[in-house]
Amino acid sequence: MLDDTDRRILRQYQATPEAPFAELAERCGVTATTLARRIERMREAGIVRGVRGVIDWSALGYSVEVSLRVTLDKSAPRSFEEFLEAAREVPEVLEIQTFLGQVDVRMSIIARDLAHYQSLYREKLLALPHMTDLEALMHVARLKSDETLPL
Structure with a gap:
């Protein structure tokens, strides 16, 4: 190859x-x-998918990063699809990952400050459909952030 x-x-x-x-x-x-x-x-061949600009969001005034762990109502037939569709519409959501297990989804959220995060949390995040549990983890430090592959 x-x-x-x-x-x-x-x-x-x-x-x-x-x-x-x-x-x-x-x-x-x-x-x-x-x-x-x-x-x-x-x-x-799909090995190189593109070249992108990486922007330091903290340089643009975003000083808060939060990871949310979400458990969804699995009894609703389209809970995953409807939740993901709504979550993708929130501009401050940087990343969404799905899991198997007790936690269904992890999202990375950015906010300008704690007041902005509180507003975002109350107005947009709590309004996402089909959540049965939500746990917020405030990021303190990013100790490693590297997307390069060991080739």
Whole structure:
């Protein structure tokens, strides 16, 4: 599937995706044409799904991050679908994960400050459908945040 050259390209590409292809190619020991062709092949195979800008939300004034653990009413036929549909509409919800077990959903929420979070909690989060239990965990520190793969 992937050879050593592909892995080298992926390592360099995920480290500095904004670098010009000529520079990446030089670091990978291939021509710019080879680099472009291989990245395109990996895009078509679904290995490279895109390049995105990562914005530091705290630099934009969001100082509060909360994880919510949600248990849903599993007796309602479309509880998961309806909950997820409504939760996706809340702009401050950064991430939604589903689980098997006692906790059904975990959401990451951001807010400008505690007053904003309290308003968000009361007006939008408690209004989400089919919740039977909700536990909020206030983030204190992010000790590791790395999306790079060990290639």
